[in-house]
Amino acid sequence: MIRPFELFVGLRYTRARKRSHFISIISLISILGITLGITALITTLSVMNGFGKELRGRILGVISHVTVTETTGQLHDWRATAERIRDPRVTGRAPYIAGQGMVTRGKSVSGVMVRGILPSEEMQVSEFGSRLIEGKLDALKPGEFGVVIGSALAWKLDLSVGSPVSLVIPQALVTPAGLMPRFKRFTVVGIFKMDMYEYDSGLVLMHLDDAARLYQMGDEVSGLRLKLDNLDAAPAVADELATGLGPNYLARDWTREHGNFFRALKIEKTVMFVILLLIVTVAMFNVVSTLVVVVTEKRADIAILRTLGASPRSIMGIFLAHGSVVGVAGTLVGTLCGVLLALNVEPIVHGIERLFSTSFIAADVYFISELPSDLHWSDVLLVSGCSLVLGLLSALYPAWRASKVQPAEALRYE
Structure with missing residues (x-):
């Protein structure tokens, strides 16, 4: 048996039963929602990093780092x-x-x-x-x-x-x-x-x-x-x-000439992070609803565990473990997909453009006619950490409700 006891029971509750296929489907949808959100978030941040790096390199390939002139x-x-x-x-x-x-x-x-x-x-x-x-x-x-x-x-x-x-x-x-x-x-x-x-x-x-x-x-x-x-x-x-x-001399650096542009790019990256993080948050609400349904279905099991000596804290730990599995699974799969997609954005986009004979980024409209990507592992850790924290928070309320189940009331009509 897996130790501790709470983790063992929580993992057993994640397996599908004959009468709980609907719950399993909701759990799968929740995992897919988290996966898509994290994949989109990591890929978008990598593309934003790529744009910033590429623009800075190309702009500074033409302008100077510092310009000296007289007044x-x-x-x-x-x-x-x-x-x-x-x-x-x-x-x-x-x-x-x-x-x-x-x-x-x-x-x-x-x-x-x-x-x-x-x-x-x-x-x-x-x-x-x-x-x-x-x-x-x-x-x-x-x-x-x-x-x-x-x-x-x-x-x-x-x-x-x-x-x-x-x-x-x-x-x-x-x-x-x-x-x-x-x-x-x-x-x-x-x-x-x-x-x-x-x-x-x-x-x-x-x-x-x-x-x-x-x-x-x-x-x-x-x-x-x-x-x-x-x-x-x-x-x-x-x-x-x-x-x-x-x-009598003036010295002007590149941040004064193009600083507003790069600051705007940084602000846009922050805003995109917040907006896309809402996708992950919405997926976490599915986790909450799934766990609430699980708690309702498992009231009799909770009552039996309580009569066998399980404390309210143990019951709470069981459903925290159950809810965390969904969050961790979605985070791991989403992180893996996001990293793979971020590392292969350019060949994928080029392949789609050749397939449909089109161009997503017109050179005469945008600064750059390609879709660069620059994966920062700090962004991956930040996104994964936020997702894990949200997954844990989403399991708190259902786990708390499970710990409040009274054995006598739950078994009264069984």
Whole structure:
């Protein structure tokens, strides 16, 4: 016999009897409800983690961890400023010139952000060098007016390496005919694909010297981009640089530029956890109703056990064990299914998309055109722990009612 006595009797009550098939069906439904709830919860949290990780990686592959500039909005001597930055956490430095413009080819027009870069320095702070699908970043030569564009922009304007393209900038040029917008003809020397539609369709790279001539910057740049060995240290590094460089300098980290976005993502994950946890809670109500029915059916058995010397605490332990079996079974199966699904979300989604020839996430609507998943074991432990606690709480009331059954009243009509 299984020890302790309460666990042995509680496990016997979980087995189906001829007259208790209905109770067994309700128990099975309860287990399935808990399983589905936990599976959905673990999978959703993993997908939310995957989105956050993927977005952060792709965004920080384009923007800098820390940006240094002067209060005037421009940096006069970026080389001297770079020499003054001796923080060991800074692993890369690159100047840039930022501007706006419109890319035109024939009747097609597209607004873009223009970034002037030094190719050799830019590779230290971004992933453009490894993300080119055509051409090379080193093909940006000063005075040759070449540009590297995103894959979506190239598709939109039907451009390829070697294609000419015109860039119109929002600066006026005085002519005998009046004010005219300034424009310059460039040649496409490379095409990158960052797998983020925002950048693939709206970012143009050119050499720093060409951007300085185009925007009439002279020897100045817009700022200095820094890459850190630990991106989570960006706020602290930015504060230290702003203090160390002097009052004429500004240091801005990535959390200030995109912090609201990632905070919103974290809040959304918390809200999704609470909402999906309600599914598990609803399944636990089925456990409560099942145990209440079991207690009603087992009143005679409870009375016999009491007459044989079982205490109210033992009776309560029997039905706590019986109720916990449902919660534990649902939690274990749900956790296993959730982990397996979370680890295989991407191939499953790709298979469904190929089967039905459709796309669930359109690249021109969402930041990411894939469904990433990043399983955190801390989330699995949190979900499983909450489910086990809810399962124990759901068994308390029926077990308490069972402990209050009076033997004389229960056996009066037997």
